[in-house]
Amino acid sequence: MISAAPKPILYSYFRSSCSWRVRIALALKGISYDLVPVNLLKDGGQQFSAEFKAVNPMQQVPALKIDGITLSQSLAIIHYLEDTHPNPRLLPQDPKKRAQVRMIADHIVSGIQPLQNLNVLKQIGEKKTEWAQNCIASGFQALEQILQHTAGHYCVGDEVSMADLCLVPQVSNAERFKVDMGPYPTITRINKALLELEAFRVSHPSRQPDTPAELRA
Numbered sequence: 201m202i203s204a205a206p207k208p209i210l211y212s213y214f215r216s217s218c219s220w221r222v223r224i225a226l227a228l229k230g231i232s233y234d235l236v237p238v239n240l241l242k243d244g245g246q247q248f249s250a251e252f253k254a255v256n257p258m259q260q261v262p263a264l265k266i267d268g269i270t271l272s273q274s275l276a277i278i279h280y281l282e283d284t285h286p287n288p289r290l291l292p293q294d295p296k297k298r299a300q301v302r303m304i305a306d307h308i309v310s311g312i313q314p315l316q317n318l319n320v321l322k323q324i325g326e327k328k329t330e331w332a333q334n335c336i337a338s339g340f341q342a343l344e345q346i347l348q349h350t351a352g353h354y355c356v357g358d359e360v361s362m363a364d365l366c367l368v369p370q371v372s373n374a375e376r377f378k379v380d381m382g383p384y385p386t387i388t389r390i391n392k393a394l395l396e397l398e399a400f401r402v403s404h405p406s407r408q409p410d411t412p413a414e415l416r417a
Contacts, residue, residue, distance in 0.1 A: 208233040208266040211255060213240045214408035214415075217313055217369030218274040219262040223403035224365045225278045229285040233264075237410035240318055275309060278362055290362045297357060300350045304363035307346070308370050312339035316373065332377040340374065340384050347386045354390055360397070368394050372405065 210226070210233050212219035226233055238261050239246045246252060247259045256263040256272045263272045267284070271277045282290050292298045314320070315335040321328040350356045355363035371391040374381065381388050394400050401407070406417035 205267070208264055209236055210234070211236045211238050211252070211261055211263040212408070212410075213238050213261050214405045214411045216240065216261050217373055218260070218309075220369040220372075220403060220405060221274045221309075221365045222262045222264065222277050223408075224368070224399055225281050225290065225362075227399035227403050228288060228290070228360065229281055231281065231285060235409055237408075239410065275305060275362070278365065282362075288360070290360070290365065292356065292359065292361060297350075300356045301361040301363045304343070304346060304350070304355050305366045307339065307343055308363075308366040312336060312343075312370055313373070315339075316377070329377055332373075333379050336370070336374045336377060336379050340379070340387060344384045344386055347390065351386055351390060353393060360394070364390070364394050367391060368400055 208226075208231065210219070210222065212223065212235055214237070238252055240261070243249075247256075247261060253259055255265075255270060258272060260272065262274060262277065263270060264277050266280070271280055278290065291301055312335060316332040321332060324331045347355060352358040354360055355367055367387070368391055371381075371387060395404075404417065405411060406415055
């Protein structure tokens, strides 16, 4: 008798926007998994433990153990899930739309989120909120213009894509840092539509096993 393949294991932190992207992808594709919380603040940061460094030498979440390999970096994980579980697809078949999805995803994961992540804010010190607000606002100004050309119901057309998986967690970061969302009506509209979808709701930071009681939905 052939034994069933072990369930994937996701190393995640409830508030991590990078982890949230992967949780959305797993939910959309109907992939069940076991979750191992990694608290980025407790004990000086559990990501710095020897145990977790053996999982991901970069000492960052997310990391996913799946199909006998361990992957880190959210987009690399999502691309693997796309290759191995193609339905529903998160990259359009049309080459131009596919390029636009990748452009928007990279805009967020390379051009906005790293500038306001935990490691950077620790270095900034007491002006960290102002720094984060400026980084996000600068990126959102450009993103709003881009989306005015690409968006339908979602970031690119009317199908949920990898770009949307990056957008929602970044808007959550913006709200946490009290960024004024008034100048970004397209971003706001798309985010609201996406948060009505079940995959985005079940993966939300307020509904994770490691969510503190006071932040639970």
